[in-house]
Amino acid sequence: RSARRAAAPARFLGREQQLAALSAVVRSAVPGESPLAVVTGPAGVGKTACAVQWAHGHAEAFPDGQLFADLRGFNEGAPAEPAEILRDFLLALGTPPDRIPTSAQSASALFRSLVAGRRLLVVLDNAQSSAQVRPLLPGGEHCATVVTSRSRLDGLVATDVARPVPLQALGAAEGTALLGAMLGAERVADDPDAARELVELCDGLPLALRAAAAQLTARPRWRLARLAAALRDERRRLALLSAEDTGVAAALRMSVARLSADDARLLRALAANADGHLNASVAASLAGSAPEDIQDGLDRLAEMHLVDEEATDVYTISTLTQLFARDEGSGSGGGG
Template sequence: MEFSLLGPIAVTTGSAELSLGPAKRRSVLALLLLQPNTTVPLEQLIDSLWEEEPPEHSRTVVQGHVSRLRATLAEGGAEAYGIELATHGSAYLLRLPEELIDAHRFGELVALARPEAAPADAVPLLREALGLWRGPALTGTVTSPPFAAAAHALEERRLTAVEALGRAHGTLGEHEQAAAILYSAAVNHPLREGLIAGLMRALFHTGRQSDALEWFHRTRRLLNEELGVDPGERLRGAYEEILRAEAAGGGRTGAARPAGGARGTGGASGGTPSGGTSSGGGRYGASGDSRPATGSAARPVDGTGRAPVQGSAGTDEAHGAAGAPGSDGTKQGTPAAGRGGSGSGSGSGRTGAPPRLLPRPPARFLGREAQLAALTTVLTDGTTGESPLAVVAGPAGVGKTACAVQWAHLYAGSFPDGQLFADLRGFGEGDEAPPAEILGDFLLALGTPPERVPSSAQAASALFRSLVAERRLLVVLDNARSSAQVRPLLPGGPHCATVVTSRSRLDGLVATDCARPVGLQTLGHEEGAALLGAMLGPDRVAEDPAAARELVDLCDGLPLALRAAAAQLTARPRWRLARLAAALRDERRRLALLSAEDTGIAAALRMSVARLSADDARLLSALATSADGHLNASLAAALAGYDPERTQDGLDRLTEMHLVDEEATDVYTISTLTQLFARDERGEGGESDTGGTGDGS
């Protein structure tokens, strides 16, 4: 006879399961099994079975359940197993060998396991222990606080065993197994710091540095949002350990270095190959809306010195350009600025491999040849004697992060002293990243001991500039809100280059730091159809080119929206493009349909609107009532009820944030999707989209 608490409450004899009756009877048995060979007072049973005031006949009810349990156990042959359910005055005692209870066997197996001292023995012991679980503990009992507390305690023991099994596999060098075991538990318990720390280490040792760092930033955000606390010592320790190991080029066993290096300071959610976003909460991803540069932009080579493989759609495979420099230390076709010693400058204080903190290359990256070429011109210009700076700006969901990250991977070889990446969270759900936090991460990645990282942003900025003064380093600052947020993070060396992405134009950086703007526009019909073809397969798009063109129009040419549309079609392989186009024509449903799990155009726009002043938000809402989205300052003033000067200032700010376009002098346009979103925020649009949290920057 065996008793089960680790899942549904059950009693089995051989292959047969005894019928235990209703939830309260199962709960009586569970409480007795939680305290085997111990007298349990009747009052304790009553208090556990009823959350509120128990009925007057509660004692009789409990006595009846005990009587039925005693008869059920007797029918199952309990006496032969040494099992007895006895009454002791106003208390009950379930006398039995404790090894018959699965929770007891679980505890014994876990106690025997020694993950660090004897990992080879610990793995089978812990696997056997965890194999006893058949679902959430105490399933089938009443939902009272005592049972909830008992179930929670058992679940804590299970998670401790999962962590121990992960450590045992890690000690054996079986990091893939450790990561697989810890992953599902981490997904279900995203605030358990010890579990996340173990998963981060396992991922790092398999070469997935980017994913490891993403888990840290995702958990940090959740801790802040849900509990209002910062990461504890274990989680922060794992993060700093990974950064130090990455900077020193060590800490990995049995795993090849991934092409993209480690993901930088700002990730929360596993990179989204089909998303077009870098979420303000720290999620990385890139909307692959462009092809690597050809023609005017020099074509780089991969880490073997060969040109990247050309894809069937005429694109360089992103992974082919993300590796180490060519045999001469540079990318073919890049200027001599990419040559030279690595970290040989005075005061570098660096040992080990340079940091490689870029996110993984964006998937299905198409087009954008002109923008990639412009970045090449700006960032490899060695004639000014200054550190070049480019600002990639555009509306939410247009693929700014994708463009910057793609270029960074293509020309990583021009920066042999490393590539740094940070999500500044300027347009995320939480607070923007303070410069001191990003600088601390950068300094750790560059090999600075934690105790030598200054606490003030000013001192950390000075140390950062000193360390990289003579290095050839690329810095990618993603999702910036303002110029002031960016300035402390800029390297000062003439051989360093910086790419900033933002929904704002960041005119301040242009004025004070000679930043060169690189604007991204929405996709035309041909490019948008090509993106759909890359996502869905060219045959599916070719069978209805007119519908493909209409989808591009309905998505306003935004890669993020097109990717969400492609996700809808991927999930419905029998749908023709025309069917989705017909659904999207319904303006009440369009925003909801243009979302895919944690990515959506409405969520992306929400992050932009959240950064507006109340006056500007009201102006945008008024502009959304325009019949065709075309208007001038006079019409905007009439719609908003503002005076001309106030209206013009507001239009300028909305234009700077790419929520409104100024096509010509005093000719403004607002996109259809922005109009729909603004109307929904006013409560005028029927169904409001709530799907997705990715900010689509």
């Protein structure tokens, strides 16, 4: 039995629809195919927590164990090489170190042969690209794979019949419930209007809400309204929504670092839009370009969940992303 599982997420709440969607991907697999789900969404929306929560809840369906790997697609430094991850997987499966091939292609073939008859779950977290993921797919029809990424990984959908499971920001009720789980229900119940405002100021992002809860936990005498008042100051908001080395600015910085210079410039131009709602024509005007010249860039930003395409030619950019892009554009480095 292979056991390289991630720790269960702390105070996980909600996401019933997405957890059910992950179960449906596994149940509805075509005979002979290995089910593959891709949990996608913006930085800080809780993709890893959702995938790991589902994995812990379905351990009995995979009696031969689970394999978990952080592919470091959106971390500082270089993404994980497939050969490095395959070596870890093969060691976990009991392969002697001197029998592990050095090439990713040979190691991938050995991995697939070893798991072909097993009931195994593979969780590939924080993937950068479809090419990084493909050598790590087990392929056996009794195996299942859950990938998380800020990118939509359209290539996996096209070539490996991956089923997308998109995550959106939390609504007011779910966001308030998360604050209650982190701070205690009484503290939130004492200030329900401020709790709802905090969810709004955090764009409903679990990462931002957890950072806000960390600020309040460190200041037990503060009412929620006091932090909400501080967060209304857009110049301080990103700095306040950070806790040591984690926070919204740090997460967004990793996404923007993966953009081309032209796409990063386009994002900064879009951040100047007042209400965060725009179409290709407005985007082109902000960027000082023709609409046909920026359409591919808009598509790439949407693929990375830095903008959201709500409908055909209707784009939104979240307030926190706007603030970060403005800070980057002014050279202040994301406000902490």
